[in-house]
Amino acid sequence: MINNNNANDLIGADVRGSDDAKIGTVGQVYLDAESESPSWVTIKTGLFGTGESFAPLSDANFDGGVVRVPYAKDFVKDAPRIADDGALSEQEEDSLYRYYGNGGASTGATDGASPDVVGGVASGGYDRDTRTDVDAPRGAGHDTSGPNTDDAMTRSEERLRVGTDRVETGRARLRKHIVSEQQSVTVPVSHEEVTLDREPITEANIGDATSGGDLTEEEHEVVLTGERVVTDKETVPVERVRLGKESVTENRQVSDEVRHEEIEVVDDTANRADRDGV
Numbered sequence: 129m130i131n132n133n134n135a136n137d138l139i140g141a142d143v144r145g146s147d148d149a150k151i152g153t154v155g156q157v158y159l160d161a162e163s164e165s166p167s168w169v170t171i172k173t174g175l176f177g178t179g180e181s182f183a184p185l186s187d188a189n190f191d192g193g194v195v196r197v198p199y200a201k202d203f204v205k206d207a208p209r210i211a212d213d214g215a216l217s218e219q220e221e222d223s224l225y226r227y228y229g230n231g232g233a234s235t236g237a238t239d240g241a242s243p244d245v246v247g248g249v250a251s252g253g254y255d256r257d258t259r260t261d262v263d264a265p266r267g268a269g270h271d272t273s274g275p276n277t278d279d280a281m282t283r284s285e286e287r288l289r290v291g292t293d294r295v296e297t298g299r300a301r302l303r304k305h306i307v308s309e310q311q312s313v314t315v316p317v318s319h320e321e322v323t324l325d326r327e328p329i330t331e332a333n334i335g336d337a338t339s340g341g342d343l344t345e346e347e348h349e350v351v352l353t354g355e356r357v358v359t360d361k362e363t364v365p366v367e368r369v370r371l372g373k374e375s376v377t378e379n380r381q382v383s384d385e386v387r388h389e390e391i392e393v394v395d396d397t398a399n400r401a402d403r404d405g406v
Contacts, residue, residue: 130190135159135166142194143171143183149201155180158216168216168224169195173205181207182224199228285388302371319354 130138135157143151151171158168169188170180183204188197197204207227210220329337 130166130185130188130195132165134190137193138166138169138190138195141190143169143204144194144196145201145204146198147200151183151197151201151204152181154195168221171204181205182210183207184224184228281391283389283391286386288382288384288386290382300371302369315357317355317357320352322350322352 138154138157141154143154145151152173153171155170155172157166158170159165160167166185168182168184171183172180181204183197183199185195185197188195190196208220208223210216210224216224327333
């Protein structure tokens with residue numbers, strides 16, 4: 129049962145008809161002015177929910193997050209178009225009650241049924257089976273599908289309108305972190321090694337050779353040097369990195385069911401001629 133306790137849960141819920149086909153989703157909930165209980169909902173229909181139709185809640189139920197109404201999908205979508213401006217006037221509500229066959233708002237009907245309704249037709253009102261005004265004068269076209277028209281019939285069809293809406297699909301960011309790696313560099317280093325030179329005694333070096341004692345013990349020392357590898361590190365900037373955006377366009381296939389009317393000629397004179405034996 130739909131009441132004030134679960135009225136807020138109706139918003140966005142799926143709506144299914146008597147044939148269990150999904151009609152759309154609940155857009156708004158309208159409360160009765162006196163009882164303040166939910167009485168009407170708007171149902172978003174069509175591609176991207178671009179259209180809204182009104183449906184009564186008198187015979188509807190809400191179970192498992194789904195609103196079920198006792199009307200076929202096409203019947204609800206063909207309901208009178210009324211602006212969903214937050215309130216229903218008495219005339220607007222009457223037109224909806226006449227369409228759904230539940231009596232008028234101004235007749236004082238209760239429990240979603242009018243005492244003046246018999247077989248779905250209200251006296252001087254609306255026939256929900258043929259969708260015509262009862263006892264209304266016929267025009268030149270004798271249109272049986274709605275209001276009286278002229279002597280021509282209008283053929284209509286649904287057109288698929290597709291649009292785009294920009295939404296956030298993700299985010300990208302730059303992040304910097306430190307990575308350590310081993311680096312090898314070849315560096316040339318030099319060092320001194322001791323060598324032994326022998327020279328014979330000559331007239332040129334005889335003096336140096338005999339300047340000491342005849343037989344002595346002594347040591348002669350030389351200092352050896354070498355290069356040592358020294359490392360140092362410095363931080364230097366190497367490049368600048370920034371994020372940019374570019375627009376990429378791709379084609380996507382969108383499909384939905386569209387309906388159209390077809391007009392055919394029904395000639396009763398042929399059938400009458402067969403019955404009369406002509």
